[in-house]
Amino acid sequence: MIKIHTVGGFSEVGRNMTCLELNDDAFIFDCGLFLPPIVELEDNEKNSIYNEKGLRGIDAIPNDLVLDDKVRKKVRAILISHAHLDHVGAVPYLAQRYGEAVIAGTPYTIEILKTLMKDNNVKMRNELKTITPNSSLKIKDYNIEFINITHSTLQASLIVVHTKKGAIVYANDFKFDNSPILGRKPNYERLEELKKEGVLALVIDSLYSGSERKTPSEKIARDLLEEVMLTTNNKEGCIIVSTFSSHIARLKSIVDFAKQLDRKILFLGRSLYKYVVAADNCQLVPFMKDIELVTYSNQVKKKLSQIEKERRKWVIVCTGHQGEPGSVLDRMAREQLPFKFLKKDHIIFASSVIPSPINVANRDRLEKKFKEHGCRIFTDVHTSGHCGREDLRDMIYLLEPKHIIPAHGDLSKLTPMAELSTEMGYILGTSVHLMQNGSTLELDK
Numbered sequence: 001m002i003k004i005h006t007v008g009g010f011s012e013v014g015r016n017m018t019c020l021e022l023n024d025d026a027f028i029f030d031c032g033l034f035l036p037p038i039v040e041l042e043d044n045e046k047n048s049i050y051n052e053k054g055l056r057g058i059d060a061i062p063n064d065l066v067l068d069d070k071v072r073k074k075v076r077a078i079l080i081s082h083a084h085l086d087h088v089g090a091v092p093y094l095a096q097r098y099g100e101a102v103i104a105g106t107p108y109t110i111e112i113l114k115t116l117m118k119d120n121n122v123k124m125r126n127e128l129k130t131i132t133p134n135s136s137l138k139i140k141d142y143n144i145e146f147i148n149i150t151h152s153t154l155q156a157s158l159i160v161v162h163t164k165k166g167a168i169v170y171a172n173d174f175k176f177d178n179s180p181i182l183g184r185k186p187n188y189e190r191l192e193e194l195k196k197e198g199v200l201a202l203v204i205d206s207l208y209s210g211s212e213r214k215t216p217s218e219k220i221a222r223d224l225l226e227e228v229m230l231t232t233n234n235k236e237g238c239i240i241v242s243t244f245s246s247h248i249a250r251l252k253s254i255v256d257f258a259k260q261l262d263r264k265i266l267f268l269g270r271s272l273y274k275y276v277v278a279a280d281n282c283q284l285v286p287f288m289k290d291i292e293l294v295t296y297s298n299q300v301k302k303k304l305s306q307i308e309k310e311r312r313k314w315v316i317v318c319t320g321h322q323g324e325p326g327s328v329l330d331r332m333a334r335e336q337l338p339f340k341f342l343k344k345d346h347i348i349f350a351s352s353v354i355p356s357p358i359n360v361a362n363r364d365r366l367e368k369k370f371k372e373h374g375c376r377i378f379t380d381v382h383t384s385g386h387c388g389r390e391d392l393r394d395m396i397y398l399l400e401p402k403h404i405i406p407a408h409g410d411l412s413k414l415t416p417m418a419e420l421s422t423e424m425g426y427i428l429g430t431s432v433h434l435m436q437n438g439s440t441l442e443l444d445k
């Protein structure tokens with residue numbers, strides 16, 4: 001018996017979770033958070049929400065109650081594809097429901113999971129297992145592979161569970177990037193081999209399946225940053241850059257150009273601290289010696305008043321690119337921190353706005369504040385970590401799966417992937433399957 005239960009991330013962008021049921025055993029791929037309902041809470045409501053009941057109440061974690069007790073007890077492992085919160089963030093709240101299951105991921109992913117557990121004071125009895133990219137582990141009779149792939153954080157993996165009927169490949173999230181700045185290229189050789197061995201099903205990141213393009217490499221984001229940082233007139237002011245804290249390759253580019261400008265570099269904010277220190281614990285940060293990392297409130301204030309007086313000598317990297325209230329950038333813009341903006345200051349958003357209404361509104365408000373201060377603003381200095389339609393076509397050519405299950409979004413995101421599949425000869429409902437949260441697909445009826 002081979003069943004794929006699509007638990008979360010098939011009716012929204014977030015709280016990803018897929019369960020693969022095979023006779024007496026089952027495996028879970030990813031266990032992530034859906035962030036918008038958390039972002040929308042007032043500050044005083046946030047403290048009490050971080051537990052299973054609270055997060056379930058606002059639909060911020062996968063509704064794994066759709067898996068009946070029989071399936072739940074069969075789960076042998078929770079396999080995590082990468083360190084983003086929409087893939088790993090719900091593990092601390094749900095893992096106890098799968099008491100004996102091992103939790104496996106690459107070193108960086110597991111390091112982030114440990115940080116999340118510590119932050120929320122969660123202790124789990126599940127065994128944590130680190131798997132080097134491009135290696136495998138054996139659980140009961142099953143061989144499980146973590147294949148190196150490129151995305152917007154370190155050590156992202158395609159996860160493969162080998163069954164007698166063929167491989168089940170979980171490809172959520174990825175892009176094909178041959179110049180990833182940090183980390184290795186996708187393991188194309190292994191993907192070619194998998195095709196020969198036979199791929200039964202592919203669960204695939206369809207977020208941008210409607211964008212008719214190949215997603216540009218991280219090398220392009222680096223070029224965009226280089227243009228903004230090295231070819232604009234920024235001699236007089238402070239340079240402030242905000243990007244995704246888990247995007248260590250992007251942070252490396254920012255540090256490289258700051259050094260070329262002969263400026264000192266300050267990283268500000270809790271989430272930057274968390275992701276950079278976790279990566280450093282895995283020996284994955286080549287720029288640790290070049291930066292100062294400040295997180296506690298009084299240190300932040302002290303440092304900013306120093307920088308205000310010598311602003312031409314500094315690049316500040318900070319949190320808040322989505323305009324999150326209470327982030328360093330937001331507090332700086334509102335002048336809640338001892339730093340007064342001047343017209344010659346540059347604000348660089350090395351990110352795009354995640355298109356949920358709350359983010360769009362927050363970012364609008366933040367940019368307005370900067371405009372009031374008269375700062376120069378550079379937006380969208382960024383390339384996505386998610387594959388476009390032509391990357392997806394390449395993946396299907398590479399693997400030639402018998403079945404395709406579009407993932408990572410509601411029907412509006414999944415449907416273009418189904419259309420692409422039918423364009424390539426798949427049949428809707430027979431070999432490409434549009435799933436929603438709480439559905440089950442049986443593959444070997």
Ligand SMILES: [Zn+2]
Pocket residue numbers: 082084087151152173385
């Ligand atoms: Zn991701």
